[in-house]
Amino acid sequence: MTTTEHSPTAAGAGASATQAFRAGRSADTGAPEVSAERISDVASAVLDGVHAAIRAKKVTYGEFQAAKQWLIDVGEGREWPLLLDVFVEHVVEEVAAEDQHGTKGSILGPYHLPGQPKLPSETTLPMRPDEKGVPLMFTGQVRDVDGNPVVGAELDIWHADDEGYYSGFAAHVPDGNLRGVVVCDGQGRFEISTIKPAPYQIPTDGPTGKLLEAAGWHPWRPAHLHLIVSAPGHRPITTQLFFEGGDWLKDDVAHATKPDLVLDPQPHGDNGLRAEYNFVLERI
Numbered sequence: 001m002t003t004t005e006h007s008p009t010a011a012g013a014g015a016s017a018t019q020a021f022r023a024g025r026s027a028d029t030g031a032p033e034v035s036a037e038r039i040s041d042v043a044s045a046v047l048d049g050v051h052a053a054i055r056a057k058k059v060t061y062g063e064f065q066a067a068k069q070w071l072i073d074v075g076e077g078r079e080w081p082l083l084l085d086v087f088v089e090h091v092v093e094e095v096a097a098e099d100q101h102g103t104k105g106s107i108l109g110p111y112h113l114p115g116q117p118k119l120p121s122e123t124t125l126p127m128r129p130d131e132k133g134v135p136l137m138f139t140g141q142v143r144d145v146d147g148n149p150v151v152g153a154e155l156d157i158w159h160a161d162d163e164g165y166y167s168g169f170a171a172h173v174p175d176g177n178l179r180g181v182v183v184c185d186g187q188g189r190f191e192i193s194t195i196k197p198a199p200y201q202i203p204t205d206g207p208t209g210k211l212l213e214a215a216g217w218h219p220w221r222p223a224h225l226h227l228i229v230s231a232p233g234h235r236p237i238t239t240q241l242f243f244e245g246g247d248w249l250k251d252d253v254a255h256a257t258k259p260d261l262v263l264d265p266q267p268h269g270d271n272g273l274r275a276e277y278n279f280v281l282e283r284i
């Protein structure tokens with residue numbers, strides 16, 4: 001583990017994630033109408049689960065009040081997106097994936113920023129002139145379920161830097177760093193030069209970090225690339241790619257790894273790595 005002068009502050013990451021979530025919501029059009037019956041059904045099931053846990057674990061009044069205080073702190077620390085994406089989103093994704101074919105999905109997480117600049121199929125992600133980290137060339141092709149190249153495919157890609165920080169969510173990282181929308185060529189191919197991200201640590205100084213510490217859980221996610229792969233006439237896939245042999249691969253705090261989503265990078269050039277991944281999209 002490396003130590004740096006930058007701490008993964010809750011104020012810097014959790015709060016910006018809340019802001020980004022709100023901004024994304026206000027851009028949404030036509031939020032789905034949810035019936036009273038559906039709300040009652042799901043809310044009752046959630047409450048049944050909480051009641052069952054209280055009975056099974058014989059939760060005391062002291063613990064109930066401490067939980068209330070902690071929930072207040074999560075809101076005031078603006079960490080709800082962070083907390084829900086770490087502990088809950090993987091199950092929402094699992095349910096969504098039940099009828100999804102092609103490349104496996106994974107969680108979106110709190111750090112996607114829409115509307116990044118479009119980049120050509122052979123490209124280098126925006127990065128600082130002295131960007132630290134092992135150079136990574138990430139190549140591959142977007143195909144349909146029959147193996148045909150997909151025309152018009154785009155890869156919205158974002159990832160942490162060599163210290164585990166995301167641009168837009170850490171004050172010292174320039175906006176747009178290590179983010180972009182790569183437009184694949186006529187054969188659905190791409191060749192992206194970037195750096196290998198470091199494992200990501202959930203901010204440890206806010207209420208989410210307090211829970212992790214109090215429960216004796218570690219705050220780490222394995223190194224990963226985030227991707228939304230899309231093409232006209234095809235169902236978009238939100239996913240993540242991990243690195244063979246990396247720390248926390250078998251013990252992701254967000255439970256978002258899948259065996260199909262692990263890259264096996266090989267040495268490339270002087271001191272770099274090259275990894276290939278072919279995405280498969282379903283037609284709609």
Ligand code: DHB
Nearest residue numbers: 082085086109110200254
């Ligand atoms: C969180 C961070 C991530 O990078 C991710 O992929 C998922 C969740 C989080 O801090 O909640």
Ligand code: FE
Nearest residue numbers: 109111200226
């Ligand atoms: Fe992430």
